[in-house]
Amino acid sequence: MFVPLLATLLAAAPSASEVILGGALSEGGAMARVTDLSDRVGARLSGSAGAAEAVRWAADQFRAAGVNVRTEPVKVPVWVRGEERGEVLAASGRRAWPLALTALGGSPPTPAGGIEAEVVEVTGLQALETAPVQGRIVYFHHEMAVASDYDRASAIRTFGPAKAARRGALATLVRSAATDSERSPHTGWVRFQPGESAIPAVAIATEDAAALHRWLGQGPVRVRLVLGCRLEPDALSSNVVAEIKGRERPAEIVLLGAHLDSWDLAVGAQDDGAGVGIVLDAARLLARIRPGPRRTVRFVLFMNEENGGEGAKAYAAAHGNEPHAAALEADAGAGRPLSIEARAADGAEAFLAPLLRPLGVLGVIRIHRSEHHGADLGPLARTRRLAAVSVQQDVSHYFDFHHSAADALDKIDPTSLAQASAAWAWMTWALADAPGTLPPPPIEPPPQD
Numbered sequence: 020m021f022v023p024l025l026a027t028l029l030a031a032a033p034s035a036s037e038v039i040l041g042g043a044l045s046e047g048g049a050m051a052r053v054t055d056l057s058d059r060v061g062a063r064l065s066g067s068a069g070a071a072e073a074v075r076w077a078a079d080q081f082r083a084a085g086v087n088v089r090t091e092p093v094k095v096p097v098w099v100r101g102e103e104r105g106e107v108l109a110a111s112g113r114r115a116w117p118l119a120l121t122a123l124g125g126s127p128p129t130p131a132g133g134i135e136a137e138v139v140e141v142t143g144l145q146a147l148e149t150a151p152v153q154g155r156i157v158y159f160h161h162e163m164a165v166a167s168d169y170d171r172a173s174a175i176r177t178f179g180p181a182k183a184a185r186r187g188a189l190a191t192l193v194r195s196a197a198t199d200s201e202r203s204p205h206t207g208w209v210r211f212q213p214g215e216s217a218i219p220a221v222a223i224a225t226e227d228a229a230a231l232h233r234w235l236g237q238g239p240v241r242v243r244l245v246l247g248c249r250l251e252p253d254a255l256s257s258n259v260v261a262e263i264k265g266r267e268r269p270a271e272i273v274l275l276g277a278h279l280d281s282w283d284l285a286v287g288a289q290d291d292g293a294g295v296g297i298v299l300d301a302a303r304l305l306a307r308i309r310p311g312p313r314r315t316v317r318f319v320l321f322m323n324e325e326n327g328g329e330g331a332k333a334y335a336a337a338h339g340n341e342p343h344a345a346a347l348e349a350d351a352g353a354g355r356p357l358s359i360e361a362r363a364a365d366g367a368e369a370f371l372a373p374l375l376r377p378l379g380v381l382g383v384i385r386i387h388r389s390e391h392h393g394a395d396l397g398p399l400a401r402t403r404r405l406a407a408v409s410v411q412q413d414v415s416h417y418f419d420f421h422h423s424a425a426d427a428l429d430k431i432d433p434t435s436l437a438q439a440s441a442a443w444a445w446m447t448w449a450l451a452d453a454p455g456t457l458p459p460p461p462i463e464p465p466p467q468d
């Protein structure tokens with residue numbers, strides 16, 4: 020009796036892919052977690068009460084999933100939004116126009132009475148070098164239309180204001196780094212070097228950018244800005260780190276990460292609540308599989324991705340000398356999974372192809388090589404040779420809402436998120452349990468700015 024019963028039990032034991040894909044696709048775990056994070060915690064900009072609450076919430080979620088969790092200290096900048104308004108002043112043939120604007124994170128305030136000046140348009144960082152910006156407000160015009168334009172547009176937003184300040188500009192406006200905005204401006208980080216003079220910097224809605232661009236083509240335009248935002252002293256926050264120990268090579272790590280902080284304008288349902296939901300659901304599903312993975316799976320919810328990347332730097336400083344077999348970072352919203360992207364050396368496709376097989380049911384069959392890794396993996400990739408794997412998701416509408424007040428739960432399609440969640444969790448397991456490892460690329464050179 021015993022042998023046939025055992026055989027029946029073994030035959031009935033679900034495979035790892037059945038546990039992961041079955042669980043992710045039928046239980047709605049990622050959606051339930053991003054919903055709870057959005058409703059219970061809400062916005063969670065670094066250093067805010069929301070961020071502190073998010074750290075406690077995330078640790079509780081890992082505990083409930085049955086995985087060991089700890090917090091690791093991260094010192095973060097604290098930036099607080101205040102009053103913000105501005106208008107294009109009336110001119111001949113044109114009424115005054117109130118701008119749909121929002122301060123960029125890290126912007127200083129205007130003087131109490133605001134700033135009023137003539138606007139000069141520049142079309143990029145290069146054009147700024149020769150434009151007559153002294154004593155004026157610079158408007159950065161760009162034409163981001165699709166997701167792949169984001170790198171160029173966000174570079175203008177992040178680095179343009181400091182360059183304009185060096186050339187004597189009074190303030191900057193930038194068209195939101197967005198594919199759409201419905202007059203809801205998209206914030207983001209502006210970077211001023213320590214000790215360097217900083218000037219007020221705002222993003223404007225795409226509609227207002229189009230109008231401003233048109234009016235600037237007709238003649239002089241003056242704008243008034245009033246901003247009450249400010250930087251406060253740095254605060255202590257945390258990365259949340261959880262682990263499932265490897266059964267055979269526990270020192271080797273496969274990292275699955277997302278970022279816990281969000282901008283302050285919304286609950287950050289897509290950026291990066293969806294990624295948090297994906298990581299937490301992966302922890303919950305992988306913890307069910309017996310025996311556990313060959314290598315250690317480490318789940319990291321990074322703090323301060325949005326305005327400083329201090330969580331990523333702290334992680335690399337603390338763990339950069341540990342062997343990371345592969346790293347994955349889910350930070351591209353809740354769209355359906357399309358393909359697998361590998362930042363790896365030659366041989367990556369041959370290594371990954373058999374691992375991908377269970378994802379065929381989701382239509383994920385293609386592998387392509389790229390230099391891409393999530394922002395939070397940058398410091399690690401610059402510390403050690405790091406193979407990074409991403410599930411490329413559908414981001415065709417991601418930048419319509421990203422960093423804006425509209426990044427709310429209604430933008431998430433639960434079916435797409437469940438599919439993405441299944442793909443991320445499966446790739447994490449497959450990389451952790453594979454006999455071999457993905458060949459890593461060379462160490463990444465330091466960033467240029």
Ligand SMILES: [Zn+2]
Pocket residue numbers: 278290291324350
């Ligand atoms: Zn993000």
